Amino acid sequence: MGKRITIDPITRLEGHGKIEIFLNDEGNVERAFLQVPELRGFEKFSIGRMAEEMPRITPKICGVCPTAHHMASGKALDDLFNVEPPQAAKKIRELINSAFMAEDHTLHFFFLGGPDFIVGPTAEAGARNILGVIQKVGLEAGKKVIDIRKKLRGIITKQGGRVIHPVCNLPGGVSKGVTKEDRDEYIQIGKEAIEFSKFTLSAFKDIVLKNKDYVDLIVGDIYKHSTYYMGLVDENNKVNFYDGEVRVVDPEGNEFVKFKPDEYLEHIEEHVEPWSYIKFPYLKNVGWKGFVDGKNSGVYRVAPLARLNASDGMATPLAQAEYEQLYETLGGKPAHNTLAYHWARLIELLYASERLLELAGDKEILDPNIRTIPTSLPDEGIGIVEAPRGTLFHHYKSDKNGILTDVNLIVATVNNSAAMCMSIEKAAKGVIKNGKVSDGLLNMVEMAFRAYDPCLACATHSLPGQMPLEVKIRDIKTGEVIKTLRR
């Protein structure tokens, strides 16, 4: 008798999504899906508005990566109005984005993905949270997390105008320069963030890499997919979060293509499935071959591990050393191990902190020339940045008055949607056998997508309420609920 297991809603995932797992008569996994059952329709909401509103509106799509949306939107407006921001403005934007990346990666490790390893993959659900992490790593570590998070958010607040929905980006630059006093403070925060990153990497190595069971899990086959990888790189092919060209490497690590933002539609297409509102982007010049990996499948991945795989290294010294250690440990580049996203994320945390310090220490950032006033008529603009969860595309078209006529966003998580489905199915097949479905096993399935740090863009806040995880096991023939598990 076939069965269906539903994980709805998924815990620790922003937005709405559910996992459906279908068991065959033997109780083994036949298929598994990550479904997004609701359509947001933000692009339509934007059409007819003034283009200049977009940097203020797009951050409100969600409360998770508002700063990245603000950056992509600001860059899209530069392009739309055919204007080049002064160097100081670019550096201020990158400084804010670096602070945001460092803060977000910190939160993911300690709050979202970290509990899987630090507390344990099969630990009781109620313990797999930040409080469980603090119990495990000690009170002092928790204090460091709270402290650095607050300081990094302070930079976003001061330079961005508002922490949760920044307002500083304008076509051609930013609205506020950096004072010498603020710069000195940012330098201090950058130094502290580097120390914090080193501490976090050290904790990861002690808790995860020294635990054979965890290492086996990371390098094991159930969390592995051989795909293409995408990320922004600078002129030296080093990881860059704010600017550069988009580089894609094939599953063997060879450069497949490197393209400029305005060429993205020549390389990316989106596949649609009837069972989900989320689209499945793929490499147009490889083609959609279904939810499969390998060189013949256009499925690609983005976000931390993908960015490292798609680059030739990190642009800062400490992060570069960690980058080399990661590939040495995992047996070469590219690394296809999905759970290694956690490690890559911490290397990026270190890079973001180092870059923050570099930018704060750059005298040019004090230059009061922070805006180039647009003088040409608007037409079309594309802005691409790296968000914590991957490459983020904003594409606007407007009439000559700057009223938006077409908007296309490829949100970071969406790039990983096909890979997430594949990872969930592979993990489910690996851990659910003969109908045996425990809470711990289901968490191991969830770990497959949590490594991507997915965000399905929900409201910016919610009053605390019950948000239970419900797992239903159904008779596939009658639809009858055989068993219900709740957390």
Added chain:
Amino acid sequence: MKNIILGIGNNILTDDGIGIYIVNQLKSDFVNVEMITTSNSGFGIVDQIVDYDRAILIDSILTGRNEIGDVNVYFTNDFSNHIPFSIHSTDLISALKISKIYGMNVPKEIYLLAIEIKDNFTFNESFSDEIEAMKESIYNNVRVSVGDILKC
């Protein structure tokens, strides 16, 4: 007693912005009380209420168990058995627990004034018809509740 009132929400998500709307109205009623409108959550809210004696948080809620427009007062203890919702920024209750562990000076009194809404998912700068029709009475209910709390 040092008081702060927060209006919480996202004003492009239909009724989600009702807390912000109400607090903007309240500013002329309680001129000596500090008020902030915010889209923050979790630790972000703790950052804004730390070092105050009393915080009143005005937000929307969608339970489906109340009439649309109902205003209910909750205390943090009412959520003691909750499961965290947003982990990227952690939820308010966990953030408060952690803040207390580290001896942060969080308010001794925290009131959550929750307005039952219809829709917090659709991108729209206007309220739903139901909330639009009731927003003045909701404001009056909240104003009375806030007045009562501040008298204590």
